[in-house]
Amino acid sequence: MKPRLDPFKLLTTIPVIIYSFFLILLPLVYIFFISFFKSDNYGGFEISFSLKNYLEIFNPAYLKIFAVSIFIGLTTTLICLLIAYPFSIFLRDKSQKTQNLIIKLVMVPFLTNSLIRTYGWITLLRKNGVVNSSLLSLGIIDSPLNLMYNNFGVIVGMVYTLLPFMILPVYSAVSKVDQNYLDAAEDLGAGKLRRFFRVYLPLTLPGAFNGSLMVFIPAIGFFFISDILGGGKAMIIGNLIKNQFLTARNWPLGAALSIVLLVMTFGLVKLYEKIGGNLDELGGG
Amino acid sequence: MPNLILSKYEPVSKMVVTKKPGARSQEQVLKTLFIILVLAFLFLPILILVAFSFNESQMNIIFTGFTLDWYKNLFENRALLEAFRNTLLIAVLSTLISTVIGTISAVGFKKYNFFGEKFVGKLIYIPIVIPEIVMGISLLAIFTFFKIELGFFTVLLAHIAFSIPFVITSVRSTLYSFSENIEEAAEDLGATNFETFRYVTLPMIKPGIISGAILAFTLSLDDVVISYFAAGPGTNTLPLYIYSNIKTGITPDVNALTTLMLVVTILALFISSKIEAQTLSRRQGK
Amino acid sequence: MKLNEKTKFGIVGVLIILFVSIIFIIKNNNKENQFIGELNVLNWTSYIPEEIIQDFEKEEKIKVNYGTYSSNEELLAKVSSAAPGTYDLVFPSDYMVELMSARDLLEPLDLEKLPNKQNLNPLFLSQEYDTDNKFSLPFLLATTVLIYDSSKLDSLTSYRDLLKPELKNNVVLLDDQRVMIGAFLNAEGFDSSDFDDAHLEKAQNFYKKLKPNVKAFDSDSPKTFFITKEVDAGIVWNAEALLAKQENDNLKIVYPAEGFTLSMDNYVILKNAKNRDSAYKFINYLLRDDVSKRIVEEYPYISPNKSAENLSPDELYEILKNGTYIKNVGENIKKFDTFWANIK
Numbered sequence: 001m002k003p004r005l006d007p008f009k010l011l012t013t014i015p016v017i018i019y020s021f022f023l024i025l026l027p028l029v030y031i032f033f034i035s036f037f038k039s040d041n042y043g044g045f046e047i048s049f050s051l052k053n054y055l056e057i058f059n060p061a062y063l064k065i066f067a068v069s070i071f072i073g074l075t076t077t078l079i080c081l082l083i084a085y086p087f088s089i090f091l092r093d094k095s096q097k098t099q100n101l102i103i104k105l106v107m108v109p110f111l112t113n114s115l116i117r118t119y120g121w122i123t124l125l126r127k128n129g130v131v132n133s134s135l136l137s138l139g140i141i142d143s144p145l146n147l148m149y150n151n152f153g154v155i156v157g158m159v160y161t162l163l164p165f166m167i168l169p170v171y172s173a174v175s176k177v178d179q180n181y182l183d184a185a186e187d188l189g190a191g192k193l194r195r196f197f198r199v200y201l202p203l204t205l206p207g208a209f210n211g212s213l214m215v216f217i218p219a220i221g222f223f224f225i226s227d228i229l230g231g232g233k234a235m236i237i238g239n240l241i242k243n244q245f246l247t248a249r250n251w252p253l254g255a256a257l258s259i260v261l262l263v264m265t266f267g268l269v270k271l272y273e274k275i276g277g278n279l280d281e282l283g284g285g
Numbered sequence: 286m287p288n289l290i291l292s293k294y295e296p297v298s299k300m301v302v303t304k305k306p307g308a309r310s311q312e313q314v315l316k317t318l319f320i321i322l323v324l325a326f327l328f329l330p331i332l333i334l335v336a337f338s339f340n341e342s343q344m345n346i347i348f349t350g351f352t353l354d355w356y357k358n359l360f361e362n363r364a365l366l367e368a369f370r371n372t373l374l375i376a377v378l379s380t381l382i383s384t385v386i387g388t389i390s391a392v393g394f395k396k397y398n399f400f401g402e403k404f405v406g407k408l409i410y411i412p413i414v415i416p417e418i419v420m421g422i423s424l425l426a427i428f429t430f431f432k433i434e435l436g437f438f439t440v441l442l443a444h445i446a447f448s449i450p451f452v453i454t455s456v457r458s459t460l461y462s463f464s465e466n467i468e469e470a471a472e473d474l475g476a477t478n479f480e481t482f483r484y485v486t487l488p489m490i491k492p493g494i495i496s497g498a499i500l501a502f503t504l505s506l507d508d509v510v511i512s513y514f515a516a517g518p519g520t521n522t523l524p525l526y527i528y529s530n531i532k533t534g535i536t537p538d539v540n541a542l543t544t545l546m547l548v549v550t551i552l553a554l555f556i557s558s559k560i561e562a563q564t565l566s567r568r569q570g571k
Numbered sequence: 572m573k574l575n576e577k578t579k580f581g582i583v584g585v586l587i588i589l590f591v592s593i594i595f596i597i598k599n600n601n602k603e604n605q606f607i608g609e610l611n612v613l614n615w616t617s618y619i620p621e622e623i624i625q626d627f628e629k630e631e632k633i634k635v636n637y638g639t640y641s642s643n644e645e646l647l648a649k650v651s652s653a654a655p656g657t658y659d660l661v662f663p664s665d666y667m668v669e670l671m672s673a674r675d676l677l678e679p680l681d682l683e684k685l686p687n688k689q690n691l692n693p694l695f696l697s698q699e700y701d702t703d704n705k706f707s708l709p710f711l712l713a714t715t716v717l718i719y720d721s722s723k724l725d726s727l728t729s730y731r732d733l734l735k736p737e738l739k740n741n742v743v744l745l746d747d748q749r750v751m752i753g754a755f756l757n758a759e760g761f762d763s764s765d766f767d768d769a770h771l772e773k774a775q776n777f778y779k780k781l782k783p784n785v786k787a788f789d790s791d792s793p794k795t796f797f798i799t800k801e802v803d804a805g806i807v808w809n810a811e812a813l814l815a816k817q818e819n820d821n822l823k824i825v826y827p828a829e830g831f832t833l834s835m836d837n838y839v840i841l842k843n844a845k846n847r848d849s850a851y852k853f854i855n856y857l858l859r860d861d862v863s864k865r866i867v868e869e870y871p872y873i874s875p876n877k878s879a880e881n882l883s884p885d886e887l888y889e890i891l892k893n894g895t896y897i898k899n900v901g902e903n904i905k906k907f908d909t910f911w912a913n914i915k
Contacts, residue, residue: 006478007478008477008478008479008482009393009396009397009399009478011389011393012389012390012392012393012396012397013390013393013397013399013402015386015389015390016386016390016393016394016405016409016449016453017399017400017401017405019386019390019446019449020405020408020409022427023424023427023442023445023446024408024409024411024412024446025408026427027420027423027424027426027427028411028419028423030423030426030427030430031419031422031423031426034426041902041904041905041908042647042651042674043647043648043650043651043652044651059912059913061912061913061914062912083323086316086319087319087320087323090316090317090319090320091320093313093316094320102320102324104554105324105327105328106324106327108327108328108331108547108550108551108554109327109328109331110503110507111503111546111547111550111551112331112334112543112546112547113507113523113524113527113543113546114507114509114524115509115524115527115528115531116334116527116535116539116540116543117330117331117334118330119330119334119527119531119535120329120330120331120333120334121330123330123333123337124329124330124333126799126801127799127800127801128799128800128801130333146740146786149786149787149801160326160327160330163323163326163327164327167323213414217414217415217416218416218417220416221416221417221418221419221510222417222510223418223510224509224510224528227531228531231786231787231788231789232746232787232788232789232915233785233787233788233915235915238416238418238510241418241419241422242418243912245422245425245514245648245652246645246648246649246652247642247644247645247648247748248644248648248908248911248912249644249647249648249651249652249908250908251426251652254422255422255426258418258419258422258423261415261416261418261419262415262416262419265414265415265416265419266414269410269414279410280454280457280458282410282413282414282454344795344798347799363625364621364637369593370593370594373590373593373594374594376590377590377591377594425652429652429653429654432654433654434653434654434656434657435653435654435657502586517653517657518611518612518613518636518638518657518658519609519611519636521636529616529638529639532616532639532641532791532792533616533617533791533792534792534795549589553586
C-alpha cells in the first residue's frame with residue numbers, strides 16, 4: 001500500500017491548487033463582491049449590498065456602448081471568418097512546404113509588438129495617410145475618406161490584430177478535412193458553394209467557433225485599439241471598464257461591468273462545448 | 286486571451302492534392318493572389334514601422350529622409366532600454382516559473398485524483414478565455430486588497446498567472462498522447478515517482494513543455510492589458526512604455542528597437558526551419 | 572510549424588542565453604550612473620522635457636520613475652487605487668489640490684527645503700485653492716484656447732462657432748471632463764463649475780449639437796491633429812496650440828468669447844511618500860531659473876517663475892482677468908462623472 005502522504009502527489013497538486021485559488025478564484029470572487037458595493041466617488045468604496053451598479057448598466061449611454069461593442073465584435077469576427085475560410089481552403093491546394101511557410105508568415109506579426117503595429121495604422125489611415133493619398137492620386141476618390149477616429153478604424157485595427165487568431169484554428173480544421181469527402185461531393189455534382197456549406201462548414205465548425213471566440217472576446221475588450229484608432233470616443237466595453245477604474249474612480253461599477261462580461265464569456269464557452277468544441281483546443285493549447 | 290501553439294497548426298493530413306491543369310490555372314492565380322493580399326494586409330503596418338525607423342523626422346508621421354541615427358539613439362534612451370530589460374526579465378522569469386508549475390500540474394492532473402480536482406480543472410481555463418481586462422482588474426483589485434505594492438513583483442506574478450494555464454493545456458495534450466502503461470511499467474520495476482517522472486514522463490512530454498514555454502514567452506513579451514493594471518511606477522515594460530508614449534507620439538528609436546527584435550526573431554525562425562529541413566532530409570535519407 | 576524537439580530546445584536555449592545576456596549588458600550599463608536615490612513622479616503628458624529629467628538624474632544621482640496622466644481625474648484614480656507611498660510627487664491642478672488635501676492625500680510642504688521658491692512670481696502664490704501654499708507651489712499655468720486653420724475657415728471667435736456645419740467631423744476636443752464640461756457650460760453662459768442640474772442639461776444639449784463635428788478627444792497631443800491637417804478647429808491647451816502654430820502658419824489662436832479655463836498645475840508631495848527628500852530636490856531643481864526657462868521653451872505654457880516669463884505683464888493681466896479656474900465641487904463631482912460617461 002502506498003503511504004497516505006505521497007510527496008510527489010503533494011508536489012504536483014498543491015502548487016496548482018494554491019495558484020488557482022489565489023490568482024484566479026479569489027480575484028474574481030473579490031470583484032464579484034465589489035460589484036455589490038457602493039462607490040465613494042473618489043476611488044474607494046463602502047461595503048454594502050445593493051444591485052445599484054448592475055441597474056446602472058441599463059443607463060442608455062452604457063447600453064449604447066454595449067451595443068456598439070457587440071457590433072464591433074461581431075463585425076470583426078465575421079470579417080475574420082470571411083478572410084480565414086477562403087484563405088485556408090486556397091492554402092490547402094498548395095504544397096506542404098508552401099503551406100508551412102505561409103502559416104509561419106501569418107505568425108510573424110505576433111513577434112512584433114501589437115501596439116506599435118496598431119500605431120502603424122495611423123500612418124495608413126489618417127486623412128493625408130498612405131491609403132487616402134493613394135486613392136486620391138488614382139482618382140478613385142476626390143476628397144479624403146474618414147478612415148479612422150470612427151468605428152471603421154477600430155474595426156480595421158481589430159481585424160488586423162486578431163485575424164491570425166482566426167486563421168490558425170480555421171486552417172487547422174480545414175486542413176484536416178478528408179479530401180475524399182470533397183471529391184465525393186464533387187463527383188456527385190456539388191458546386192463550390194455547396195461543397196463549402198455541406199462539407200467544409202459542418203466539419204470545421206468547432207474550429208471556426210474556436211477562432212470566433214478568440215476574436216470576439218478580445219474585440220470587445222482591447223481598449224488600446226479603440227484608444228489609438230477610435231479618437232477617444234468610439235468606446236468599447238473594454239474602455240468603459242478601464243475608465244471606471246482609471247478616471248471615473250467607480251470600482252463597483254467597473255466590477256459589475258466585468259462580471260457581466262465574464263458571464264457573457266462563460267455563455268459563449270458553454271455554447272462552444274455544446275457544438276463539440278474541446279476546451280483544451282481553445283487558443284491552441 | 287488568444288494564443289497559438291506552433292505545432293498545433295501543422296496540417297495533420299498529408300493529403301495529396303490532385304491539381305487539374307489548364308482551365309483552372311486562372312483560378313489558381315486568383316487564389317494565390319488572395320493569399321498574397323491577406324499576407325500583405327498583415328505585413329503592411331510592419332513595413333511602415335520598419336521604414337519609419339530610418340526616418341529623419343522625430344515625428345512618426347511623415348517620411349522626411351533616411352538616417353541610421355535612431356539605431357544609435359536607442360542605446361542612449363535609458364527609459365526605453367530599462368523597459369526592454371524589464372520586459373525580457375519578466376518574460377524569462379515568468380516563462381521559467383510557469384513552465385515548471387504548469388508541467389508538474391499537468392502531470393498531477395493526469396496521475397492523481399485530488400481534492401477539488403474537477404473544480405481546479407475548470408478554474409484553469411478561466412485565464413485562457415476571459416477578456417484580459419477582467420483578469421487585469423481582478424488582479425489589481427486583489428493586489429490592492431492585500432496591500433501588495435504594485436511593481437516588478439506584481440507584474441511578474443500576473444504574467445505567471447496568465448501563462449500557467451497555457452502551459453498546462455499544452456503539456457497535457459502531449460501527456461495524454463501516450464499510454465500510462467509505460468509509467469506503470471517503470472513503477473513496477475521499482476522506480477520511485479520522482480524517478481519515473483524524471484526518466485520516463487519528462488522526456489516524452491518535452492515537446493509539449495517547449496511549446497508551452499514558447500507560448501508563455503510570446504504572451505509575456507507582448508502583454509499590454511494585464512501589465513497595465515499590475516505595474517507600478519518603477520516598472521515599465523516595453524509594451525507599457527510604448528503605450529504611454531503613443532499618447533504623445535512614438536519616437537523612431539522605438540521603431541528601431543522593434544525592428545531589431547523582429548530581425549532576431551525572423552532569423553531564429555529561419556535558422557530553425559533550415560535545421561528542420563536538414564533533419565527531415567537526413568531522416569528521409571536513412 | 573513543425574519543429575523537431577531538439578531544434579526547439581536549441582532555439583529556446585539560445586534565446587534564453589541571448590536575452591539573459593542582454594539583460595546583464597543593460598544592467599551593467601546602468602551601473603555607470605549609480606543612483607543613490609529614487610523618485611516616483613506622476614505628471615501630465617508633455618510637460619517636462621525628457622532631457623531635463625536626465626540632467627537631474629545625472630546631477631543628483633536620483634533615478635526618476637516618470638509616469639504620465641491626461642487629466643486630474645486620472646491622477647486621482649491612480650493615486651487612490653495604488654498602495655499609499657507608491658508615488659511621491661504629482662502635479663494636480665488648482666481644484667484637484669483642494670480636493671486632494673480635503674481627502675487627506677497630501678503632505679504639507681516644508682518650504683524651507685525649497686530655497687528656489689523665491690524665483691516664483693508672488694502673483695501666483697497663496698491662491699484660493701491653497702491659501703498660504705501649505706500643500707502646493709505653482710509649476711505651470713495652462714489655459715484653454717480655440718485654434719483653427721485660417722485657410723479653411725474665415726473666423727472662429729467663440730465655442731458657439733464650433734457648431735458651424737462646415738466643421739463637420741473636423742473638431743478636436745480635450746479629453747478632460749471638467750475642462751470640457753466647463754467649456755460647454757461657458758458656451759451656454761454659465762460658470763464652468765456650475766453644477767445646477769438644469770444648467771448641466773443645457774450644457775449637455777450644447778454638446779449634442781456639437782457632436783457631429785467632433786472627430787476626436789485628445790489631451791495628450793492635440794497638436795498632431797493640426798500638424799497633420801486632420802482637423803480644422805479645436806479646443807486645446809495653449810502650449811499645444813503654440814506648438815502646432817510653429818509647424819503650420821495658417822493656424823490662428825483665439826481666446827473664446829464666452830470664457831476659458833485657467834489651469835494652474837502644482838507641485839504636491841503625497842502623504843506617505845517614501846522619497847520625500849528626492850521630491851524636494853526635484854521640485855527645487857525645477858524651480859531653478861534656467862530649468863524653468865528650458866521647460867517653457869519646449870512646452871510654451873505660462874511659467875509662474877519670474878525669470879521664465881514668456882508673456883508681457885499686460886497679456887498676463889488680460890488672461891488672468893478673463894479666465895476662470897475650475898472649482899472643487901465636492902460630492903457633486905459625481906454629476907460631472909455621469910455627464911462625461913453619457914457623452915463619450
